[in-house]
Amino acid sequence: MARNAIGIVYRKEFTEWVRDRRTLISTVLVPLFFFPIIMVGFTALAVVMVGKAKEETPKIMILGGEDSPQVVAGLQKVKSLEVVPYLPDWKEQISDKEIRAAVEIPPGFQAALEKGQPKTVKIYYYEGEMKSSFGVDRIEKFLKDYRDQVVKERLAAKNVPTSVLTPFEIHQENVAPPEKVSGATVGGFIGYMVVLLCMTGAMYPAIELTAGEKERGTMETILSSPISRMNLVLGKFLLVLSAALATAALSVISMGISFAALRRFNMSSGRGDAAALLLKLGPKAVASIFLMALPMAVLFSAVLMTIALFAKSHKEAQSYLTPMTFLVVIPAVASLLPGVELTPKLAMIPILNTSLVCKEIMTGTYHWNSIALIFVSTCAYAGVALFLAFKTFQRESVLFRS
Amino acid sequence: MIEARGLSKRFRDKKRGEIRAVDGVRFRCEPGRIYGLLGANGAGKTTTLRILATILEPSDGTAVICGHDVVEEPEKVRAKVGFLSTATALYPRLTAQELVEYFGRLNGLDENTLKKRIDEIFARLDMDGFRDRRCDKLSTGMKQKTSIARTLVHDPPVMIFDEPTLGLDIMTARTITTFIRECRDRGKTVIFSTHIMSEVEKLCDVIGIIHDGKLLTEGTLAQLREKYGEQDLEEIFVKIVTPLQVGAEA
Numbered sequence: 163m164a165r166n167a168i169g170i171v172y173r174k175e176f177t178e179w180v181r182d183r184r185t186l187i188s189t190v191l192v193p194l195f196f197f198p199i200i201m202v203g204f205t206a207l208a209v210v211m212v213g214k215a216k217e218e219t220p221k222i223m224i225l226g227g228e229d230s231p232q233v234v235a236g237l238q239k240v241k242s243l244e245v246v247p248y249l250p251d252w253k254e255q256i257s258d259k260e261i262r263a264a265v266e267i268p269p270g271f272q273a274a275l276e277k278g279q280p281k282t283v284k285i286y287y288y289e290g291e292m293k294s295s296f297g298v299d300r301i302e303k304f305l306k307d308y309r310d311q312v313v314k315e316r317l318a319a320k321n322v323p324t325s326v327l328t329p330f331e332i333h334q335e336n337v338a339p340p341e342k343v344s345g346a347t348v349g350g351f352i353g354y355m356v357v358l359l360c361m362t363g364a365m366y367p368a369i370e371l372t373a374g375e376k377e378r379g380t381m382e383t384i385l386s387s388p389i390s391r392m393n394l395v396l397g398k399f400l401l402v403l404s405a406a407l408a409t410a411a412l413s414v415i416s417m418g419i420s421f422a423a424l425r426r427f428n429m430s431s432g433r434g435d436a437a438a439l440l441l442k443l444g445p446k447a448v449a450s451i452f453l454m455a456l457p458m459a460v461l462f463s464a465v466l467m468t469i470a471l472f473a474k475s476h477k478e479a480q481s482y483l484t485p486m487t488f489l490v491v492i493p494a495v496a497s498l499l500p501g502v503e504l505t506p507k508l509a510m511i512p513i514l515n516t517s518l519v520c521k522e523i524m525t526g527t528y529h530w531n532s533i534a535l536i537f538v539s540t541c542a543y544a545g546v547a548l549f550l551a552f553k554t555f556q557r558e559s560v561l562f563r564s
Numbered sequence: 565m566i567e568a569r570g571l572s573k574r575f576r577d578k579k580r581g582e583i584r585a586v587d588g589v590r591f592r593c594e595p596g597r598i599y600g601l602l603g604a605n606g607a608g609k610t611t612t613l614r615i616l617a618t619i620l621e622p623s624d625g626t627a628v629i630c631g632h633d634v635v636e637e638p639e640k641v642r643a644k645v646g647f648l649s650t651a652t653a654l655y656p657r658l659t660a661q662e663l664v665e666y667f668g669r670l671n672g673l674d675e676n677t678l679k680k681r682i683d684e685i686f687a688r689l690d691m692d693g694f695r696d697r698r699c700d701k702l703s704t705g706m707k708q709k710t711s712i713a714r715t716l717v718h719d720p721p722v723m724i725f726d727e728p729t730l731g732l733d734i735m736t737a738r739t740i741t742t743f744i745r746e747c748r749d750r751g752k753t754v755i756f757s758t759h760i761m762s763e764v765e766k767l768c769d770v771i772g773i774i775h776d777g778k779l780l781t782e783g784t785l786a787q788l789r790e791k792y793g794e795q796d797l798e799e800i801f802v803k804i805v806t807p808l809q810v811g812a813e814a
Contacts, residue, residue, distance in 0.1 A: 170669045174658070181657040379653030383714070385619045386647035387670045388639045558620055559576075 167389045171397025179367060179401060188366045189405050193359055193413035198420045205424055212292070219244045220262035220297030223252050225286075227267030230275075234267065236308060242300050256288050262297030263287040265305075275312060342525045350498040352417065353520030356410050356451060357494040357513055360459045361466075363409025364402050365483055368466035371398045373479035381561060395555045399463055399548065406459040407452075414448055450523045454533070457540035458516045462490075464547035468554045474563055497521060509535045512543050565753055566593040566616060566722060570625030573611050573777075585611040587777035588625065593755050593770065595721065598748050600768030601757040602801065608777040609757035610649070613726045616755065617647040629722055643671060646715030649726030656700035660691060660710045663699060664717050671718035678717070685713045705736045712743050723747045725756035729763065741767060761797045771797075775805045 179185050221244045227234040238245045246261060255261045266284040268274075274281045285301055288294035317324055336343060375381040384394065466483060473479035490513055496502060497517030504518040515536040522529060554560055573586040586608045593599035603609045614620040616627055618638035626633055632640040654663055661682060668678040686692050689709045694702060699710060715723065725744060729737035744767055747754050758764060764771055765785060772782040781804055783791065792800045 165672070167670060170666065174655075174662075174666045177662065178655060178657040378656065379651050380655055382614075382619060382649065383652040383654070386617050386642060386645070386652060387667055388642040388672075389670050390639055562620070 167393040168397045168400065171389065171394055172400050175367075175371060175398060175401040176404070179370075179405065182370070184366060185370075185405070189363055189409050190412060193363070193409050194416050196413070196416070198416060198423070200420075206427070215293045215296060218293060218296075220293060220300065221246050221260070222297055222301060223248055223255070223261050223264040225252065225264055225266040226269060227271065229270060230267050230272035232272055233308065237265065237301070237304060240300065240304050243297070243304075253286070256286060256294065259288070259291070259293070262291075262294045263301060265301050278316075339526070342527075350517065350521040350524075352414075352451065352524050353497055353517035354494045355413060355417065356455050356520060357458065357490060357517055359413045360406045360410045360455055361462045361487065361490050364406035364459065364462045364466050365486075367402045367405040368463065369470045369473075369476055369479040369483065371402060372467055372471040373473040374476055376473075376561075376563075377475045385561070391555045392552055395467075395552050399467060399551060402463040402467055403459055406463055407455070410455050410459065411452070414451060418448070447523055447526075450528070450533075451520050454516050454519055454523070454536065454540075457537060457544045458513065460544035461512060461540060461547050464544060464551045468547065468551045471551075471554050472560055472563070493517065504529065504532050506532070506535065510539050512540055516540065565595055565631075566591075566599070566627065566629050566755055568592075568612070568616070568625070568627045571612060571615055571622050571627055572624035573608075573615060573620060574623045584777050586615065586622070589774070589777070589779045591772050591779060591782055593753050595753045596748060596751045597769040598744065598754040598756065598767050600764040600771045601755065601774055602759065602761075602764050602771055602797075603757070603774035604759055604805070607774045609759075609774055610726050611777075612774070613647075613649070613724050613755065613757055617645055617724050618642055619647075643718065644720050644722050646718075646720040646723045647726075648711055648715045648724070648728050650728065650730045650732075651726070652711060654699040654702075654707055654710055654714075657698060659696050659698050660702065660706070660713070661686070661695040663710060664713045667714045668717040673718060681717055681719070682713075685716050689713055704732065705739060708732065708736050708739055712740070720752070722753045723755070725754070727757055727759070729758070729760065761801065765797055773801060773804050780804050 219242060222237075223246055224234055224237060225248065237243065249255065252261065252264045256264060264286040266286065268281045268283065271281050271283070283305055285298055287298045313327070314324055317326065375384070385391075466486070469482050469486070470479040473482055493511060493514035494517045497514055502508075502518065504515070504522055508518060509515045509532050519529075519533060519536050522532075568589050568591050571586050571589040572584065575583045575585055577583050589608070589612055591599065601609050601612065611620065615622050615634060616629065618634050618641050621635060621638075626635050628634070629641045630644040632644065634641050655666075658666065664682055664685070665678060668681060673681065686695055689712060691706075691709050691713060694706050697706075699707065702710065723744070725740075728740045728744070732740065741763065744754060744756060748769075756767070768785070770782060770784060771788060773780050781788065781791070785797065788797070788800050789795055792803050794800045794803060
């Protein structure tokens with residue numbers, strides 16, 4: 163019998179794994195190109211779309227205002243707005259995106275303004291529609307400037323300086339470093355993606371090495387060799403774990419490159435604010451995320467292998483494991499919810515704890531007690547899952563299920 | 565040497581309850597002899613051989629192979645056994661050589677011995693032409709030769725064949741039967757199961773007829789002919805099995 167049986171099984175499984183085109187797609191191509199496409203592609207697309215929307219001169223309609231020619235003329239003079247003649251179906255026109263907004267000047271607005279009586283100007287728009295909101299912004303800016311002008315004129319008429327309106331100034335200033343700000347805003351996304359990709363990376367080899375062996379008829383071949391079942395499970399498990407970690411590693415690297423590229427793109431296009439919001443994945447953060455992902459990857463690999471082993475075929479295994487994706491996504495998404503923060507209780511919930519701690523790490527915060535608790539608890543869950551995998555491999559009713 | 569000592573195997577089935585796939589099977593197979601386990605589909609042949617190969621554990625009884633108990637020392641037993649069946653497929657993405665090397669390494673062969681063994685087996689089985697070809701690109705005959713090479717790589721003293729010619733064409737089946745004979749000639753202990761009478765007549769030194777999990781009779785072909793007064797093995801088989809079937813149906 164071989165001394166290094168686990169290594170022999172691992173090497174053989176690795177050889178088969180790298181020769182499988184489907185593996186290349188799920189483990190290498192998806193994590194490598196998913197983020198650049200999502201991050202860079204979509205952001206660039208969004209920038210182009212927003213730019214185009216901003217370039218457009220929104221068409222607006224004025225409702226009423228016959229007795230207020232000054233404000234109507236003022237609106238018509240705004241270069242960034244195109245005032246179209248009034249039509250009674252203006253609401254439908256906004257809904258159908260024929261015009262972007264409508265502004266209603268109440269009757270006697272000009273007269274009321276001169277008498278100092280307050281009146282309300284209404285703006286009608288299409289909520290959630292970007293171009294409509296740009297139109298609203300421009301109308302609002304005109305009206306605010308107009309109001310300020312009226313106030314200034316009134317104060318000047320009474321010889322009151324305009325400074326009376328602002329007895330003191332309010333100024334907000336962020337003191338958190340940019341990486342913490344970016345970590346708090348988009349850091350949770352990293353944890354979520356690491357969790358999800360760790361699982362998707364483990365899923366295909368877990369099926370291939372268990373149900374796949376049964377389906378191909380190689381299970382009986384390997385079971386007739388002198389390797390112990392424990393060594394066989396360990397060799398297979400290490401390969402599944404490698405796949406999970408490789409997928410996570412490639413995704414984190416790809417994410418880092420995508421963020422760096424996007425940062426450069428935003429800086430060069432003068433969008434410094436957007437650049438500051440982007441994550442900077444330093445080596446310490448990457449190493450810490452990996453450390454936390456390790457026991458979780460062990461957990462996923464062992465659980466997926468155990469479940470997939472019950473199946474007789476690839477197809478059957480996929481139907482067993484697909485619901486697992488939802489079980490994993492729910493706690494991972496929960497970590498993204500605002501206000502969900504790492505507590506000792508939450509540190510005991512697998513997946514959610516890793517997502518949360520990744521979020522903390524991304525902000526540069528290292529709560530070592532929580533990190534230790536999460537690491538130990540996830541290791542314990544992973545140990546139980548691995549033990550179950552061993553036990554399942556001993557069960558003839560599972561191995562030779564017909 | 566193989567010695568089955570009251571082997572039994574029970575399975576639980578949700579619909580049918582407890583099934584006795586193998587029931588108190590006892591036999592002995594000596595080195596340099598071929599023991600043929602003859603039985604219809606579902607008679608218990610595969611289960612018996614899987615127990616001998618330690619792929620399954622017996623519910624009762626045991627078997628001793630080359631001095632090792634199948635229950636107590638399954639890994640040592642497997643190191644002494646070469647197991648071949650139509651269910652023992654090949655890894656599709658490994659080449660013929662890689663596959664044989666893999667099983668050689670699992671059997672603890674060092675790299676020098678492994679290389680020598682592979683060169684020798686590949687030459688003997690005329691496999692050099694496809695040694696670097698992936699198993700999923702091999703013809704059925706090439707696959708069977710690769711399977712044979714896999715079972716031989718560690719030069720086991722015991723060979724177990726479970727319906728090895730099932731579904732194969734004449735030429736491929738002939739490769740297998742020639743190989744089984746060679747194993748006997750090299751002094752290996754050989755057991756093989758089949759339901760093809762002609763194979764048993766041609767190959768086996770001792771024949772055991774198994775039905776409903778029980779070994780009903782055993783002996784050389786000559787002994788069985790004399791005992792049941794029939795020349796044709798098929799007639800002998802029917803004579804042994806039919807009363808039981810009639811009884812079971814009644």
